[in-house]
Amino acid sequence: MVYEEIKMSASDIRPALQIQNVTKTFGRKTAVDNVSFDLYPGEVFGFLGPNGAGKTTIIKMVMGFFRPDEGTIIINGFNRKTHYEAAMASIGGIVENPEMYNTLSARLNLKMYARLHKGVTSERIDEVLELVGLSDRADDPVKKYSLGMKQRIGLAQAMLHHPKVLILDEPTNGLDPAGIHLLRDVLKKLAHEEGVAVMVSSHLLSEMQLMCDRIGIISHGKLLQICSIEDLMQKAQSSSVYRIKASNPSKAKEILSEVYPNRISNIGSDTLDIEIDETQINECVRTLVASGSDILGVQKQESTLEDIFLEITGGGSENE
Ligand SMILES: Nc1ncnc2c1ncn2[C@@H]1O[C@H](COP(=O)(O)OP(=O)(O)OP(=O)(O)O)[C@@H](O)[C@H]1O
Numbered sequence: 001m002v003y004e005e006i007k008m009s010a011s012d013i014r015p016a017l018q019i020q021n022v023t024k025t026f027g028r029k030t031a032v033d034n035v036s037f038d039l040y041p042g043e044v045f046g047f048l049g050p051n052g053a054g055k056t057t058i059i060k061m062v063m064g065f066f067r068p069d070e071g072t073i074i075i076n077g078f079n080r081k082t083h084y085e086a087a088m089a090s091i092g093g094i095v096e097n098p099e100m101y102n103t104l105s106a107r108l109n110l111k112m113y114a115r116l117h118k119g120v121t122s123e124r125i126d127e128v129l130e131l132v133g134l135s136d137r138a139d140d141p142v143k144k145y146s147l148g149m150k151q152r153i154g155l156a157q158a159m160l161h162h163p164k165v166l167i168l169d170e171p172t173n174g175l176d177p178a179g180i181h182l183l184r185d186v187l188k189k190l191a192h193e194e195g196v197a198v199m200v201s202s203h204l205l206s207e208m209q210l211m212c213d214r215i216g217i218i219s220h221g222k223l224l225q226i227c228s229i230e231d232l233m234q235k236a237q238s239s240s241v242y243r244i245k246a247s248n249p250s251k252a253k254e255i256l257s258e259v260y261p262n263r264i265s266n267i268g269s270d271t272l273d274i275e276i277d278e279t280q281i282n283e284c285v286r287t288l289v290a291s292g293s294d295i296l297g298v299q300k301q302e303s304t305l306e307d308i309f310l311e312i313t314g315g316g317s318e319n320e
């Protein structure tokens with residue numbers, strides 16, 4: 001079952017992961033504040049937020065590193081609190097750098113990990129090595145691997161036991177563009193072709209844009225918005241900020257502020273930006289000309305996805 005089908009029949013499909021009203025505090029710090037969302041089989045869900053937003057804390061709770069103070073986590077239908085083992089058997093992931101034996105090969109490392117799960121065959125080890133594109137180098141010692149290759153072993157390890165949910169915390173960290181491309185292809189394949197529910201976290205929207213079907217934006221422990229990448233792109237394209245090139249922007253600002261209060265931002269040496277509707281731009285230019293301003297040009301500003309992201313999160317990291 002892939003995400004496209006799920007969109008059509010969302011009500012019939014059981015989520016692979018359900019996070020319900022989850023809160024976690026450290027001392028007086030609320031790291032995760034009443035967060036709820038569902039992750040579906042066949043989708044890649046991007047968990048986006050600035051540094052310190054609470055991404056790793058949520059992921060660690062889902063992965064069983066620590067308990068939520070409040071709320072419920074259900075993995076593949078199993079409540080993490082009451083059916084811990086079954087819940088954990090349904091999940092795979094990488095939170096921090098996976099431990100590996102550097103002198104052993106990737107294949108042997110995977111064999112060691114396979115012991116942690118029931119019924120992982122050597123065929124499955126071959127399969128996951130193939131999946132992450134490491135078959136050719138599987139018998140080289142890990143110390144000869146690049147960072148990107150090590151991360152791929154981590155991914156192979158997380159997939160050994162056929163988890164329904166795969167969670168990767170900042171998986172693109174330290175990868176070059178080719179590495180990111182490969183990771184993206186592997187994750188999309190796992191989700192769209194094998195129906196795994198994949199969740200990745202990042203603070204970079206640009207990286208998630210090509211990888212994810214939906215994204216959830218988190219800031220200061222709160223989940224602010226969940227939307228599809230298409231909706232976000234549409235929002236970026238429908239921005240209505242116009243840059244007006246005028247001979248005297250300060251004077252232009254004075255005039256326009258009376259008609260359009262609080263709509264002007266970014267004054268440059270010969271430009272000013274104003275947020276108005278498409279239908280108002282004519283009137284705006286006429287007002288300026290009537291008051292004796294010279295208009296040298298008007299250009300619609302396209303906001304980038306990063307702009308939209310910063311607008312939603314309020315910008316900056318938790319510690320600033
Ligand atoms: N073990 C801990 N003890 C105390 N505070 C913690 C602990 N773990 C996280 N925090 C705090 O919880 C908040 C959320 O941290 P978290 O690591 O979840 O953020 P993040 O979104 O993963 O950030 P980053 O993008 O930097 O990885 C931060 O303010 C952090 O300082």
Ligand SMILES: [Mg+2]
Binds near residue numbers: 057
């Ligand atoms: Mg983190």
